Structures are given as structure tokens and as C-alpha cells.
Amino acid sequence: MPVSNDIGIPLVASHTFDECPQDLDVLFVPGGSVGTVACMNDPEVLAFLADRGSRSKWVTSVCTGGLVLGAAGLLDGYDATAYWPVADLLPLMGARHIDERVVRDRNRLTGGGVTAGIDFGLALVAEMVDEELARRIQLIIEYAPAPPFKNGTPAEAGPERTAIQKGRRKWMDSEARAAAERAGKRLGIA
Template identity: 70%
Template sequence: MPATFDRRTLLAFSSLLAAGAALPAAAQPAPANHIRTMTEVPPDAPKVGLLVFPNMVALDLIGPLTVFRILRCDTHLVWKDLAAVPTDAGIAVSPTTDFAGCPEDLDVLFIPGGTIGTNACMTDPEVLEFVADRGSRAKWVTSVCTGSLVLAAAGLLQGYDATSYWAVADLLPLMGARPVDGRVVRDRNRMTGGGVTAGLDFGLTLAAELMGEEAARRVQLVLEYAPEPPFRNGTPDEAGPESTARMKTARAGMDNAARTAAEAAARRLGI
């Protein structure tokens, strides 16, 4: 059975990441006090609603969530009910609230990716109604990877620049968005990230908007985020046409289903 990645685990994980962030060893508070300080949410903390759903990519969620937790945001893992949802990593994530219990006015609405999971969300009226409702009032409407297809299917990216996972980014125009090849793309209050590893770039970019550049820099240092990939193979341009074509062939079933869902969303949105 998969492990359950619940709120207590997430809080502890964020606290451990932040444990050595600010003070010399001699000046650091006792561990219990430090943990309490790092997990207390200030009353004016930004409210962040993060959609969780079956078959999402866990890392799409965990990267940005870790940034939000270090910033001590008021985070809500949201799904239809409170039953744990399975992820690609074999780790089940437990929602902390259902759609009805999610704050109505969010500072950030965030949608992670995972093609199989987002394909289902794009054709689920209950999910799309929730995303459209909270997105209509959120200060920031955001996603990573194929999460942008869910935003688009909910009508939230019409007339906006956006990015997505490279294999399905060409579906964005079907739902009224303007695809941009970028690691993190911002257009007014919409911010979308590319594939899985763009989640940290996205999180840090949004952190600077929420709390200022210095706070975002501190989080980057806490995470020791200084990527040095062993291979230059993370984009179609780097991988080359032959490797990219093989990957597209392997993904054909999922991507064709995504296209069908996008075309259905376009008809529903009148595009």
C-alpha cells in the first residue's frame, strides 16, 4: 500500500528544511520552539489553495508547496472529499479540506500537473466549477506542468500567455490561451510553470511577488536550489528530434486523450 503524505508530514518536512536557515547554531532556539515557530501561520498569511487529485505528479505539488510552507502561507490541499488521492510516486496525499471548505477568496489558486490526472479534471464539471469559481477571485491564478490545461478548460486562460508541459503545450490555443515557451510565464495575475522541475522556479518566482525578493532568496538558500543537471536533455531542443519523437510516441495515448478533453473544453467555452 502507498504511504500517506498527510499535512503533519508536510509540516514537519518544511520545518526540517528551514531549520538551519537564519541563525548561527549557538543562537538557534530549542528545536521544539523552532518547529512551533516555523509551523505557526500568521493571521495575515497568504491563503493558498492547492488542488490535489488522483494520478497527479507528486513533485508538481511538493516543490511549490514546500516554498509556500517555508513562507508560512496558509495552505489548503483541496479535493472533492478528504479521502487520500494516489499519485505517480506511489505516495498518497491527504486533502486538508473539500471544495466547500476551501476559503472562497484565495491569494493563490494552484493546480499541479500529471497528464492522466489533469485529463480527468478537464472533463469533470465539479472540478471545473470549483476552479473557475476560486480562480475568478484569486489574486494569483497559477499552475505547473499540465495543470495549465485545467485552468484553460475552466476558462481562466482565455487571452493570457501561458506555458505547460512541452508535449501538450500546443493544446493551449484550443482553449483561448497564447502558448509561450518559457520556464515560468507571467501574464498579469496568471503565472504558469513548465514541466515538473519548473515547480521550484515557479514557487520562487511567486514567492518574490508574495513576500518580496529577499524572502524568495532566503527560501532558495534554505532549499540549496542551485541546479546542475548531469545531462543537457531536459527539453525537446536539448534532447533532439529523435529522442523527442520517441517520447511523443510513448505518450501518444495520454496526449490524444488530452487533445480530446481540450477540444471538448473549447466547445463548452464557445471557442
């Protein structure tokens, strides 16, 4: 049955959890808002991720997907990042938050918000194949970021703009914090 993502696009799974291969090259958890919190609170999703993540060559996420990996216990003791408004929740689940667009720690690769997903993808290709292929892909997609404003991080945006944006996310961020706190307790992390 189709499930709509945060912007209403229906997605259809090609496999059930039981049909998914046991050993994966890449376990990837994307971001989202309400879906992230739902996954953080879903024992079946967390058990699936913990199981597959225990054997995957790469355990990865972008945006708020890092919170889901954390809730599954897959970032405990690892450096990681996530979307900036909620990245500070990673330590509640045992991760060390590193304020970077892409963070690699052993076989964990995590990316920040939406546009960091491109950096993440190129970094993963470089790790899995080689840097030359990642460079070719970067050229093919003409990825040479030149944003019109220096405003893409809280440090660049400044405290006033950052506070306004955080204020618009109060409900979502409080739900994510509660889920992270529950996950930390379940995982035995103080």
C-alpha cells in the same frame, strides 16, 4: 477518503469544495497525467476552479495543471505554459503558449514540467513577498541547477529523442488533446 496520485501516494483533502474559502490568495493546480484529463472532464472541478479563480489574487499551475486551468476558462486571453508535450494544447482553450519555464501574465503564473516547479515557486514568492525572500529560499535549498546533460527541452534533446518520448505518450497526449478540444468548444473558443 484518500485518493492516490499518479505514483501511488495517497492524499487526503482537508476541505470539500463547499468548505474551501471563497477568496483565495493562491489557487494552484498541480500536474499529473490521468488526473489532469479527469479534472479537465469533470464539470464540478472546473466549476470550482472557475469560481475560485475569478476572485483569487493569484491563479497558478505547474506541469499539466495549466491544461486544467485552461479547461476551466482561466487562461483565455493569457500567456501561459505547461509541460512541453502538451503545452501546444493551451491555445485550444484560449491561452497564448509561451515556451518558457515560468510565465507570468497579470495575476496568472504558470510553470512547465516538474523541475520548472522550483523556478515557479521562487517566482511566486518573489511576486507575493519580495525577491530577497525568494533569493534566501534559493540559497537555503541550494538551488543551483547544473544538469549532467543538456537535454531538458525538446530543442536541447533534438528531434529524434523528442519524437521517441512523444511516441511513449501517444495515448495520454491524445486523451489530453480530446479534453482540450471539448473544453475549447464548451468555452466557445474556435
